[in-house]
Amino acid sequence: MVSILCISCHTKKEAEVEKKPEYLADIGDTKFNAELDDANFIFCDSTKVLHKRAQIAYTGGTPAMEKELINNYKIQPAFESFTGYFFIRFAVNCKNETGRFRWEIVDEDFKEMKCPDALEKEIITKVKSLKKWNHPIYKGESHDGYTFLIVKIENGNIVRS
């Protein structure tokens, strides 16, 4: 019985080790998902989407973006128990439109965590409503690009950088 269990464990471990991750052309690429994404958002040239966060800026800089986000954010009492971070990745196409939003929610130790559904919906909706992104100009040419935003929250309040 013991040996059967051992064989079973061993087989499982080997299977885990052998499991190969499926990488996209770039690990930061986000595949279109009809359940999550707006079909109207398209890349101008999907063959050369940049992964250079520093090339994408918000009009007026980070302070303007944060001011807009905080002004639009509606805190609820249920949010006050949450302290942590939203890491929100998205793409900006050459027309300055945004799409392909994906996010991770982590606690103060940067470990994955859940947050109230209403808070998640509020943050993501308000981040999606930010419209003054500027697409990358790289080596003199317009590009589509990926970027990400960190929304730091303490006791339900968005913290400025």
Add this chain to the structure above:
Amino acid sequence: MKKGLIIALLSCTSYMYSQGNCLIYPEGSNERKACELAHQRENLKQGSRESQIMFDSILKINPNYAWAYMEKSVAYLKRGLITEGLRLLDKAVELEPRYNLTYRAYWHFQNRNYKLCIKDLERFYALPNAFIYEMTPGGDKDMRILLGMSYAKLGNYEKGIETIENCLKSYKREEDFGLTDYHTLGMLYVKNKQYKKALEIFDKQLKITEDYPDSYYYIGLAYKALNKPEKAKVNFQKAKDKFLDGYHIRNGYLCYKVYYLDVTNELEALTD
């Protein structure tokens, strides 16, 4: 600017941390094979499928290769894939804390988690064999300055100032100072309302470079607090001019960063 320090102190820093010299491993060993394979990945684009598959192959040969975990984590962290990036980097820290704690601290700082940044750097500097002059990945700033800024971001300006003062005192020559070292200290003096000390240190900063609008902005704030509005205005105007000329501090990990709007707001307030 930092060149002298970097060249002189290579033996005291992990600044040149790389896959290493493969010849130190026994011939035919998995460590040697993984190390040699690591050299082949140098031409692969960071974050590409090919690059990540190569790291998997390297780690399959040597699952205890800390450098490979760290290097594989970089593309995830640069793209905001925080949990996978940290999972890999945590493994590198677990295997070789001396070489990887400061890199993780750097990312915690970048990601605005000052508590974790402090935790990693305090652990690093408490190591019996910690490198004295440990630099940020770009090589432009001493990690003790990041530690000082992290204390400040959590509200402890005194400890932040003390940390940076001690760091700067440890430099032996003027050319050891980085482009923003004095600026950072001056900025914290302003935050801590030590305006005269701030002005003294900004004098030194301007001898390093006169290009940063951020420095003039903080000088302006110091004069404003000392009730010298004319001098404040002159410096805010210089900050504005520098912004308009396209100057700014290029690294992204400077806390209390100054924006053009901050400067014009101050100018408008003084004009009213």
